[in-house]
Amino acid sequence: MGIVDEDVVRVRESADFVAVAGQFMQLKRVGQRYVGLCPFHGEKTPSFSINAAHGLYYCFGCQAKGDVITFVREMQHLDFVGAVEWLAAKTGVTLRYTDRQEGEGRRRKAQLTEAVAAAVEWYHERLLTAPDAGAARRYLRDRGLTGEEVRRYRIGWAPDEWDALSRALRLPDAVLTGAGLGFLNRRNRQQDVFRARVLFPIFDPQGAPVAFGGRALPGADGPKYRNSAETRLYSKSKVLYGLNWAKDDVVRADEVIVCEGYTDVIGFAASGLPRAVATCGTALTDEHVRLLKRFATRIVLAFDPDAAGQAAADRVYEWERAHDIDVAIADLPAGQDPADLARADPDRLRRAVEARVPFLGYRVERALAAGHLGSPEGRARAAEAALAVIAEHPSDLVRDQYVMTVADRCRLDADRLRTGLALARRRGRTPALPPLSAGDRSRDGAVRDTNEIRALRLAVDAVRGPEMRALLHDVLFVDERNLAAWRALRDGPDVHAAIDRADPGAADLLQRLAVQDVIDDPRDIRRALLRETALRRRADLERRARESPEPGAWAPSIQWLQGRLEAIAPDARPSREAEDQLLAWLADQGEER
Numbered sequence: 055m056g057i058v059d060e061d062v063v064r065v066r067e068s069a070d071f072v073a074v075a076g077q078f079m080q081l082k083r084v085g086q087r088y089v090g091l092c093p094f095h096g097e098k099t100p101s102f103s104i105n106a107a108h109g110l111y112y113c114f115g116c117q118a119k120g121d122v123i124t125f126v127r128e129m130q131h132l133d134f135v136g137a138v139e140w141l142a143a144k145t146g147v148t149l150r151y152t153d154r155q156e157g158e159g160r161r162r163k164a165q166l167t168e169a170v171a172a173a174v175e176w177y178h179e180r181l182l183t184a185p186d187a188g189a190a191r192r193y194l195r196d197r198g199l200t201g202e203e204v205r206r207y208r209i210g211w212a213p214d215e216w217d218a219l220s221r222a223l224r225l226p227d228a229v230l231t232g233a234g235l236g237f238l239n240r241r242n243r244q245q246d247v248f249r250a251r252v253l254f255p256i257f258d259p260q261g262a263p264v265a266f267g268g269r270a271l272p273g274a275d276g277p278k279y280r281n282s283a284e285t286r287l288y289s290k291s292k293v294l295y296g297l298n299w300a301k302d303d304v305v306r307a308d309e310v311i312v313c314e315g316y317t318d319v320i321g322f323a324a325s326g327l328p329r330a331v332a333t334c335g336t337a338l339t340d341e342h343v344r345l346l347k348r349f350a351t352r353i354v355l356a357f358d359p360d361a362a363g364q365a366a367a368d369r370v371y372e373w374e375r376a377h378d379i380d381v382a383i384a385d386l387p388a389g390q391d392p393a394d395l396a397r398a399d400p401d402r403l404r405r406a407v408e409a410r411v412p413f414l415g416y417r418v419e420r421a422l423a424a425g426h427l428g429s430p431e432g433r434a435r436a437a438e439a440a441l442a443v444i445a446e447h448p449s450d451l452v453r454d455q456y457v458m459t460v461a462d463r464c465r466l467d468a469d470r471l472r473t474g475l476a477l478a479r480r481r482g483r484t485p486a487l488p489p490l491s492a493g494d495r496s497r498d499g500a501v502r503d504t505n506e507i508r509a510l511r512l513a514v515d516a517v518r519g520p521e522m523r524a525l526l527h528d529v530l531f532v533d534e535r536n537l538a539a540w541r542a543l544r545d546g547p548d549v550h551a552a553i554d555r556a557d558p559g560a561a562d563l564l565q566r567l568a569v570q571d572v573i574d575d576p577r578d579i580r581r582a583l584l585r586e587t588a589l590r591r592r593a594d595l596e597r598r599a600r601e602s603p604e605p606g607a608w609a610p611s612i613q614w615l616q617g618r619l620e621a622i623a624p625d626a627r628p629s630r631e632a633e634d635q636l637l638a639w640l641a642d643q644g645e646e647r
Contacts, residue, residue, distance in 0.1 A: 057138050058514060062123070065138050066257075066550070071109045071122040078129050078305055078349070087570035093129065093305070094118040095378055096351035100536050103474070103569035107516030108549050119227050119565040121550065130259060131232045131292075131345050131602040132432040136159070137257040140260065140326055166287055168265040169225055169233040174255045177210025177266075181252075187211040190252050193271055198397035208255045212248035212268065220244035234265060247282070252314040256281075256288070256334060257298040259345070264288040267295065267316055268336060281335045291339045292344070294331040295319060304349045309382070312338060312346075313356040313392050321396025322356075325403045329391070330356065338528040345379045356384040356392050370413050371448055382410035393620040418456050433464040437471060440464075445478040468613075490500060503533055504581045506536040508574050511567045513540070514549050522576040529640045530583040532590070535559045581622055584633055587640055632643055 072088050075081060081088040092102035092113040101115035104403035112119045118128070126137040139160070142149050152385045157639065181187045182203065190211045194204060203209075212219070220236050221244075228229065230236040230244055239245045253270035258264050265282035282288055294312075296319040297304075304310045311322055311330040322330035329350075332343065338355075346353060353373075370381045384406045387395065411419070418440050425436025440460045444453050457475060462470035509530070523543060531537040542556035542564065543549070549568055553561045592615050599608035618639070621632040 056135055056152055058152055061142075061147060061149045062138055065145060065149075066109055066121060066123060066142045066149055069109065069122045069141045070106075071104055071111070071125070074122055074144070075104060075125060076524060077302075079265070080627045082165050085092040087571055093117060096308075105516070105569045108233065108514070108568050110549065110553075110565060110568045114566065116564075119562065119564065129348050131348065156200060163286060165229055166233045166285070167262050167264070168293070169223070169235060170231050170265070170287065172223055173233070173235050173266075174208050174210065174263045176219060176525075177212055177248075177255075178205075178208045179210075180213060181209060181211035184213065185213065186213050189271055189527065193252060197317055198324075198391050199317070199320065203324065207316075207320060208263075210253040210255065210266075212246065212253055214250035215246070216249070217243070217245050219246045219248075228442045234285040234288065248280070254295070256293060258287075258293060259297045259301060261298040262287075264293060265290075265334070269316075272432075274399045279335060288522055289499050290334045290336050292341045292345065293334060295334055295341055296323075296331045297345075297349075299323070300331055301349050305344075308350050309352040309354060310350045311354045311356050312342075315391065315393060317393035317633050320354065321393040322403070325396045325400035327404060327407060332591050338369075340369070343377055343379070347379055351378065352380045352382065354382050354407055355405070355413075356386060360540060371446065371535065374413075375448060381413045383413060383416040385409040385411065407465050414444070414452065414456060416449050417458065422460070427464065433466065437461075437464040437466055438474070440473050441471060442480055445475055458504040500546065504533075505579055505586060505634055506531055506533055507567070509579045509583055510539055510543070510563070511537060511570055512541050512562060512572055512574060512576050512579060514552075514568045515572045518572060519549075522579070525576055525640055526583075527637055529637075529643075530580075530587050532587075535563060539563050577628065581628065581633060584636055584640075585619065585622055585624075588615060588622075588636060591615060591640060591643060592619065 056183075072081060073604075075088075075090075079090045079093045079102070081090040082100075086105075088104040088106060089100045090102050091097055091100050092115055094102075095116040095118070097115050102111065102113045102118075104111045109122050120128075123134065124143065125139050126132065126140055127134060130140060132140060139149065141147075181190055191542060194209065199209070217236075219395055220604050221231060223230075223235075225233075225244075227236070227238060227244065231238065234247065236244050236246050248266060248268045251321070254267040254269070255263050256265040265285070265288035267282075267495045268280040270276060270278050274594055281290065284290065295316055300310065300323075307329055307485060309329060313319060313322065313329060313330055313332050316426050319330045319332045322328070324401065328588060331346075343353070373379060376379055386392065386406045387402065389399075392403060395406070413618055418480040421439040421443050422436050425439065426432030427436060437460050441457070444460070447456075453475060454472070457471050460466070461471050509522060509526060512518050513526065515522070523530075526544075528537065528541065528544075531540050534600060538557055538560035539552075542560055544554040546555060549564065553564050556564060590610065595608055595615065596614050599605040599612065602608060618632060618636040619627065622636065
């Protein structure tokens with residue numbers, strides 16, 4: 055099931071990979087390739103390379119690789135079909151599906167999205183124009199929101215009626231309920247989910263509306279906040295409010311600010327920090343972090359991290375380790391949320407982010423600040439509290455840095471504190487995270503630049519590849535991985551097919567070679583490979599002659615081969631005829647062996 059193969063190929067060939075990638079990262083042309091800082095791992099020196107002709111990418115730092123569809127999947131957090139559909143919308147390709155149910159499922163999702171979009175517009179228009187929305191408009195003005203912000207964020211108003219939206223949109227029951235906009239009451243009549251609430255539409259990273267966050271007016275009965283139930287479109291553990299607006303600035307800054315409220319996101323943007331997102335009524339989850347890692351390597355928490363307690367610390371350290379990110383805490387004034395601070399003192403809000411501190415540093419400082427450092431007893435108790443926090447961190451080096459900080463602040467001997475720290479960890483207050491395995495560590499993926507590698511690099515090149523492939527033969531490859539890569543290229547119609555059919559090692563090799571610049575000449579490389587292969591064959595014949603009871607029988611073959619080696623020597627005049635004769639002979643010898 056899925057999209058017709060021909061349509062997938064059309065989408066891949068129609069997409070401008072450089073333009074697509076440029077929406078998420080900065081690229082610079084270097085030779086025939088485009089390079090930039092890898093969006094999948096933190097780095098300061100560009101190791102991410104795109105071959106625009108083939109539509110392939112490879113990162114020499116973290117070994118991320120793929121085509122434009124893979125790139126969109128990773129960056130936009132989509133499955134294969136979703137990524138193809140995303141690109142199809144950009145390129146104007148009409149898709150066909152291989153299974154009727156698959157197509158129906160996609161059409162169903164599109165129908166639900168259209169329903170939510172219609173609700174966004176209806177609620178928004180109601181807020182702007184309806185007399186019953188006066189109190190909601192006053193509430194938003196009191197919170198400091200301007201009319202421009204109300205329109206930008208499509209804020210709406212759900213009237214205090216049972217079925218106003220249902221009557222206005224006239225959606226089928228299945229669509230109304232499937233989109234999370236309404237339900238069927240006991241009389242089997244449509245009824246709205248939201249009543250008498252200011253509504254903040256929630257969008258997915260691509261900007262499609264998926265849900266609502268509803269805020270009751272001050273003094274109203276019932277819970278202050280009510281969010282949409284989870285639907286086919288919306289999962290609160292995977293969606294972050296505001297990411298659709300923030301992602302461009304997040305990528306530029308390599309930093310994302312995570313806060314708790316919808317108005318916090320709007321306040322950060324109004325203060326010149328349009329890279330804030332908010333959780334939708336839930337704690338920050340691992341799925342959230344995986345999503346954010348696609349855009350930035352630093353997460354700044356703009357809420358009180360102590361509220362989540364010990365479990366939050368464990369999660370933060372695991373996130374830092376597993377996703378190679380840094381988690382910091384914004385220096386917010388006590389008792390003020392970002393939305394209020396944005397209105398009262400936007401400069402202070404900006405300084406809060408600029409003065410961010412590492413997560414562990416924040417917690418250590420809180421432990422020390424809560425103590426009384428004016429007496430020996432107070433310093434000892436503060437040091438014990440700080441050590442308990444430090445003991446939770448999995449890194450020996452990080453722990454020791456903070457031990458020295460505590461020793462200096464509390465005027466205590468660092469070695470004694472190290473002893474106390476070791477005791478705290480032995481008592482098992484916080485289990486240490488296991489060290490990174492070899493498979494978790496980034497590798498530079500260096501490949502020795504042999505003539506076999508140069509030949510393969512030419513063979514995958516969009517311009518000189520056909521010429522190089524016509525000059526090569528299996529017998530010219532000794533390395534098993536190189537031979538497997540060559541055979542995949544030889545038997546396939548294009549590089550994409552070769553990568554798909556090759557074993558993982560050969561596929562990885564082809565992927566990385568496809569994004570490297572080509573500077574060699576095909577005929578020079580073929581001649582060098584012929585010479586290397588012929589020298590190996592001559593050495594083999596000479597060994598056989600030494601071991602044979604009739605060594606003279608090997609002399610004609612050795613002499614003939616020596617003559618061909620002289621004909622293709624580096625200082626000899628190139629002779630295509632001599633090279634072809636030698637290759638044919640080597641191929642025959644290889645088959646005999």
